[in-house]
Amino acid sequence: MTGTDDQDTLARRFEEHRGQLRAVAYRMLGSLAEAEDAVQEAWLKLTRADAAAIDNLGGWLTTVTGRVCLDLLRTRGTRREQPMDETFVPDPVVRPLTPLDPEEEVVRADSVGIALLVVLETLRPDERLAFVLHDLFAVPFDDIAPVLERSAASTRQLASRARRRVRGATPPADTDLGRQQRVLEAFLAASRAGDFEALVAVLHPDVVLRVDAGALARGAAVSKVVRGARTVAAQALTFSRFAGTARLVLVNGAIGLANAPADGPASVMGVTVADGRITHLYILADGDRLKQLGPAVGEAERPRPSGAPAAGQ
Incomplete structure (x- = not known):
């Protein structure tokens, strides 16, 4: 076998694991x-x-990818124009809201929610690595410990501490797509109609809205955290003129909204729904980051012609 053959074989073997490696890295970063x-x-x-x-x-x-991500997390503060704050929203994974085949259902079931990613951002890099690799990907502590240059017992403690923080901060969520869709449809209808009381009714009294308009805007009025149903409803009505171009999509495996007018993507919103109301809204309105998501945002929100195949078919 030639060196080229060996390289091709190695590349094929690597591709077999690319999906999991991407999943590990996305949860880490x-x-x-x-x-x-x-x-x-x-x-x-x-x-x-x-x-x-x-x-x-x-x-x-998997462990090598974890080590690469750990290094990136440790140097992230020096590479970003501004540090993370409570307005940061992780990159969403946007897909069209179409009937899923069995294989896509498995992918959706394995999706990581925006809410969990937000909580993971609050962990220290070593805690995040220990939790992600062990709790989300079942990597033994004996394999994680060398990456962190710690003992297995110390690594176990890191994961345990991270687990407690994740459980304490991740909001309860209804995972049924049908119930999520009914809530989001009610929210969208109320926004389009400018119906303040209908908006309040679909929001939890203690709802939290997080808007990330980008690093340059972070800390300004366009990047904000808003709390309370009536305050969030008023904020939603302020932008009700954009509701006409918003469409239901899948955001990290849950129902959300993508707003992509003709001049390009404007925002993606992920939500947490519990007991028939929206408890958390996560809006990414950073134009530069939305463009990096590729055509998925625009394609996902626009109805497909009758008979057109779904993405990936």
């Missing part, structure tokens, strides 16, 4: 672009390693 960079770096590290000596390629790649 909350950024789709950075996740792709991390996966690419894992591939480069594999090409420089003795692949024949790796017994468990999937496990090796």
Whole structure:
């Protein structure tokens, strides 16, 4: 077998694991672009390693990807124009709201919600790594410990501390898409009609709205956190003129909204629904980051012609 054949075989083996590696990196970083960079770096590290000596390629790649993400998290503060604050919204994964085939249902079931990603942003890098690799991907502590340069017992404690923080901060959510859709349809109808009381009725009394308009705007009036049903409803009515171009989509596996007028994507909104009301809204309105999401935002919100295949078909 030639060197080229060996490289092709290694590339095929790597591709078998790319999906999981991307999932690990996305949960670690909350950024789709950075996740792709991390996966690419894992591939480069594999090409420089003795692949024949790796017994468990999937496990090796997962821990290597985790280490790359850990390094990115540790240096993130020096690379960003401003530090993270409570207005930050992670990159959403947007898909059209179409009937899902069984394979897509599995993907949706494995989706990570925006709410969890927001909580993960509050963890220290080492806590986040221990929690993501162990609790979300079942990597043994003995394999995580060398990445953190800690003992397995110390790594277990990190994951336990992170787990308590995640459980305490992640809001309860209704996972039924049908119930989510009814709530979002009521929200959208009330927004389009300018019906303040109808908006209040669909919002939890203690609802929290988080708007991320980008690093340059963070801290300004356009990036904000708003609390309370009547205050959030008033905020929604302020932007009701945009409701006409908003459409239901899947945002990280749950029902959300994408607003993509003819001149380009304007926002993506993920929500948490519980007991028939919206408890949290997460709006990404950063134009630069929305463009990096690719055509999915615009395509997802526009009705497809009759008979057109769904994305990925």
